[in-house]
Amino acid sequence: MKKLMLGNEAVARGVYEAGGKVVSSYPGTPSTEITEFLSKYDNIYSEWAPNEKVALEVAIGASIGGRRSFCAMKHVGLNVAADPLFTASYTGINAGLVIGVADDPGMHSSQNEQDSRHYAMSSKIPMVEPSDSQECIDYVKAAYQLSEKFDTPVLLRMSTRIAHSQSIVETRKPLDLPLKEYNKDPAKYVMMPGYAKLKHPMVEKRTKALREYAETSALNQVILNKGADVGVICAGTTYTYAREALGDKVSYLKLGLIHPMPVKLIQDFASKMSKVYVIEELDDFIETHCLKIGVQVIGKELFGWIGEFSQKLIAEKILSVTPKTYAFQENVPVRPPVMCAGCPHRGLFYTLQKLKLTVFGDIGCYTLGAQAPLSAIDTTVCMGASISGLHGFNTARGEESASKSVCVIGDSTFIHSGVTGLIDIAYNKGISTVIILDNSITGMTGHQQNPTTGYTIKGDPTAAVSLEKLCAAVGINRVRVCDPYDLKETMDAVKEEIAVAEPSVIISRRPCALLKYVKHKAPLKIDVDKCRGCKACLKLGCPAISVPDGKAQIDNTLCVGCGLCADLCPFDAIVE
Known part of the structure; x- marks a missing residue:
């Protein structure tokens, strides 16, 4: 069945179709909806954990216990979960384990712009990165296969735009997987120094095998357009931007397996091109790999290190053209986020x-x-x-x-x-x-x-x-x-x-004013005869209050009657 699906909903669908059974997460924008959608599947156990570290540990335990498991978090949540993440790289898994992490280029709802790809490299765990909702489903399923084929957790990198955009997907029936047998194996799961020292060489061997796998994996796609000898290497969001901005004027190497990256595939692609651009948001992760393997590319010197990219930016940088854009005729006022009317x-x-x-x-x-x-x-x-x-x-x-x-x-x-x-x-x-x-x-x-x-x-x-x-x-x-x-x-x-x-x-x-069960008082109003326009009520920063013509005014569609402004008014001009 085909339907329009949010990227985060598609990730949840991928877990469902892959036979995932245990989900533990901590909410964090832009990852939150993944677990909310998963909670709607009755045959999947889902929970909100107290934090991301606990969530990942629950997912690890479920994996060891024989069920495909999943946890989701935002990029800063991966900092909290880093402790079990690095050691799970050594232990490996029993049933498949996929960890969804959503980055936030542009810091729409975050305190920094960190790039989670570095965690994949540092922890020596493979990472896949989808570029639309269909790939969100497909890559989750592929991640579980990778997890069990290579005995490793797998990171799924999302971004705000992929998580919160919609595109057409085709859904399928879920796998019905039996509970895998658990066998006591201290050498695999007990990471005391004696066992851990033996595991590190195995992790390095696994990384080498994954890099060889990346050379021929369907997750990495070469798209050669006729007469296009300018190449673009990209992944995730930037692939979608590039295709919309550049069309068939360039050729593409789309990396779906973002770590570890192939070597020969990139070298062969670059050898066919007169010039190669790397387009990636935030850090020079792909660019550094290309330079390390002797492939000269144009990257951060052109595109920069900060914020989200766009179709317009890519067209300007590579084609030296500015696409036609449309804007409202009137000036739209800035609307910064504020605490809601009635916020406790x-x-x-x-x-x-x-x-x-x-x-x-x-x-x-x-x-x-x-x-x-x-x-x-x-x-x-x-x-x-x-x-x-x-x-x-x-x-x-x-x-x-x-x-x-x-x-x-x-x-x-x-x-x-x-x-x-x-x-x-x-x-x-x-x-x-x-x-x-x-x-x-x-x-x-x-x-x-x-x-x-x-x-x-x-x-x-x-x-x-x-x-x-x-x-x-x-x-x-x-x-x-x-x-x-x-x-x-x-x-x-x-x-x-x-x-x-x-x-x-x-x-x-006091409960959040937006909770459905909270019963509010009637909106307050201004007695204009008493109001002196002193603006004392504005000190609260309540969005329901304004002073348009020298007198205070309360928007009765916003006011919840909390009474704070009435307490501040020195002239008793705010009344029920």
């Missing part, structure tokens, strides 16, 4: 900004608290770094610093990697104040369940982690809850906790 984090950030505290931030939609007018966050590094970073900051600067600083971290992020930082504070007698922003869901990536919500990925009731009990269990004696819609209660909580010379946790608790 807004009242807390207003409080922190008013107190002029140094705030260590974390990864989540609440990172938007760094933007004006709230401007409440000083740092954001990676998942969980707010707590550890604050501890280091206060350790360096002393007790007075601890009375003027806090950190903020979401409930899902706290479970992901924040709890270890809190243990560090308690164990090492720190005196920092940690604020957990508990909005009862994983907000930034689209309302996924997490271990604090009490529901699984399939919506089934399950055990819910109590943040209060968890914080107490690791040694925090001062744990309190406040409602961020209550500015006085929030202000009192923060003032009191930063004043004490011991570690404390404030749980700022």
Whole structure:
């Protein structure tokens, strides 16, 4: 059956058709939908793990147990999963193991632009990279075959554009694979030094065999166009861009197996060309390989190292023409991301900004608290770094610093990697104040369940982690809850906790305003006779409030009646 399918949905379909049975992931844009689509297949076990390291370890265990397994993450999530990744390269697999990693060139929703291909090279694990939705299905299935043929995990590299674009696919029936037998084999799976030393030569031998396989693999395609003696070597997204921009004016070497890359195939292709371009987003991964094997190419000197490419860019660089483009006649206003109207984090950030505290931030939609007018966050590094970073900051600067600083971290992020930082504070007698922003869901990536919500990925009731009990269990004696819609209660909580010379946790608790079960109050409105146009209400940065003609105005299609603006208005001009 043919249908239009999102790239991430096609990856899920590939796992299903390949007979995958166990899936464990952590949500992260642009990879999130893969596991969400997988959760709709009743014959596949799927779960949200607390973090990417745990997810990969679950998938490794399922593979050893005899079932084809899969896990997905975004590029920075692979940093978290790197520990088991490198060792799984040594152990190999039992049933096939595929690891989906989605890179984010252009940083649409990420804190950096790292190139995951380096992980494939460093861990000595093969990587495949599809360029459309059909290839997402086909390459997943091919990855499982590679995994079992060469006794290795296989990385599937996605990118934002492939993950979130749609194209036609042809679906097929899934394989019905029996459970593979598990045999106790310490020499294979126990990576203590004595066994690991014996495995490394086997990994190098496997890489050599994979490189030879790459010379003839159908994953790598040579497309020679008549009269076209200019060659382009590319993969994934850049192949799609190049085909649209250059058509049959050039010939192509499309690399689907991006690591390890072939040698003779590239050399033979280049020998037929008068000039060869390498088009690749982010780092010079393919280019470096070409130069290493004696193939002169034009790459980063022309295309650069930063951001996404486009059809227009490629046409300009190679053909020296600017394709005709179309734009809106009027100027479209810039619309930067903001916290939603009624966001439970807004009242807390207003409080922190008013107190002029140094705030260590974390990864989540609440990172938007760094933007004006709230401007409440000083740092954001990676998942969980707010707590550890604050501890280091206060350790360096002393007790007075601890009375003027806090950190903020979401409930899902706290479970992901924040709890270890809190243990560090308690164990090492720190005196920092940690604020957990508990909005009862994983907000930034689209309302996924997490271990604090009490529901699984399939919506089934399950055990819910109590943040209060968890914080107490690791040694925090001062744990309190406040409602961020209550500015006085929030202000009192923060003032009191930063004043004490011991570690404390404030749980700022109110559900995300976008959750379907949340019942909102009626929208507020402006009493224009009372409004003086002082703009105090704008200090909250609420998108429902504007001052178009000297008087405040509330958009009743956005306002959820949270009441924060009414608390700030000195003239009681905001009413129910």
